[in-house]
Amino acid sequence: MNMLETRELLLELQEKRLRCQEALNKLPRGTLSIYRKHNTIYYLYYCDGVRKYLHRDDPLIQKLIDRHMLEEEVKHLDTNIALLSPLVEGYQVIDPNVLLQGFSPAYANPSPVVFQTIGAIDSRDWETSSYRRSQRYPENLTITTKKGDRVRSRIESWFMDLYEELGVQVHYEEEFRTPSGLIINTDMTLLIPFAIDLKYHEHLGRMGKWISSSCVNR
Numbered sequence: 001m002n003m004l005e006t007r008e009l010l011l012e013l014q015e016k017r018l019r020c021q022e023a024l025n026k027l028p029r030g031t032l033s034i035y036r037k038h039n040t041i042y043y044l045y046y047c048d049g050v051r052k053y054l055h056r057d058d059p060l061i062q063k064l065i066d067r068h069m070l071e072e073e074v075k076h077l078d079t080n081i082a083l084l085s086p087l088v089e090g091y092q093v094i095d096p097n098v099l100l101q102g103f104s105p106a107y108a109n110p111s112p113v114v115f116q117t118i119g120a121i122d123s124r125d126w127e128t129s130s131y132r133r134s135q136r137y138p139e140n141l142t143i144t145t146k147k148g149d150r151v152r153s154r155i156e157s158w159f160m161d162l163y164e165e166l167g168v169q170v171h172y173e174e175e176f177r178t179p180s181g182l183i184i185n186t187d188m189t190l191l192i193p194f195a196i197d198l199k200y201h202e203h204l205g206r207m208g209k210w211i212s213s214s215c216v217n218r
Helices: 003-025 059-090 096-100 112-118 154-166
Strands: 031-037 040-047 050-054 169-172 175-177 183-185 188-191 199-206 210-217
Touching: 003 059, 031 059, 040 059, 096 112, 154 169, 154 188, 154 199
Parallel strands: none
Antiparallel strands: 031 040, 040 050, 169 188, 175 183, 188 199, 199 210
16 A cells, blocks of 8 residues: 555545544434343343443434444444554655655756666656557547547547546557467546546546446556
């Protein structure tokens, strides 16, 4: 898991914690215990020193069961949030593309070899660099993006324009070889700021009816 994914996980846990707490605030306080007598189940309810028996059809029982589940979930969420928060808050950026933005002009031109040593992609010319692009059915490249790239559909053009606005660099239908040797051409290969790995966007669907897309790690 990279730091971007860790930040997203922390945010997800915090949002879940908030939902659970809101639900808890709507439920009655108290605890339950069970005992059996003559094959009959009895519920004993405790709250603020008060103890009383509940019939097993009493709606309070379900509310207290739900409360217990939420309380346990909150305890585990709090533990994970406490572990992740210092990590995310204290994390130092290691993407050389980001570090470069803060360098003085004297250090503005590190060599590509340095990026290779660090294990990062040099974003300075990645988008405009040559790459192995799909050569299939060039006659279907009938739509032009705002940037001037030719793509196969309006929805692909829409995504390409969106990524351009977001500052995400894109290679269209770049060749990708899987570990097994299979060669595929995903719709878009993405270089996202702060993301360590390339992402791959594969679109399924039609504009105006429904949209289904996925963006996955390399």
